[in-house]
Amino acid sequence: MRYLIAILFGVIFLSSCTVRQKHPIVGERNDTIQFTYLYSEALKNKMLGRDELAFDQFTQCLRMKPKSSASAYQLAILSFDKEDFEKAKNFAIFV
Structure with missing residues (x-):
């Protein structure tokens, strides 16, 4: 009887163990943080009139995240404002 109870507790204990969940790789998380910071700084500089920066x-x-349509859109607007219509068109097509 004790043997059966010990086996039962062992099975319950082992079945309650969970597999460790995967967390995002630290490098990917840092890249996202850096991208968000850089994008925010770029928006700030655009609003302050520092267009070149x-x-x-x-x-x-855009180099960090090549599929960033938001970055391409902002680049298209800045290029259009500088009257560089060819660049603006290329960035706009990307969006």
């Missing part, structure tokens, strides 16, 4: 920062954002 904002353009460079949005370009860096």
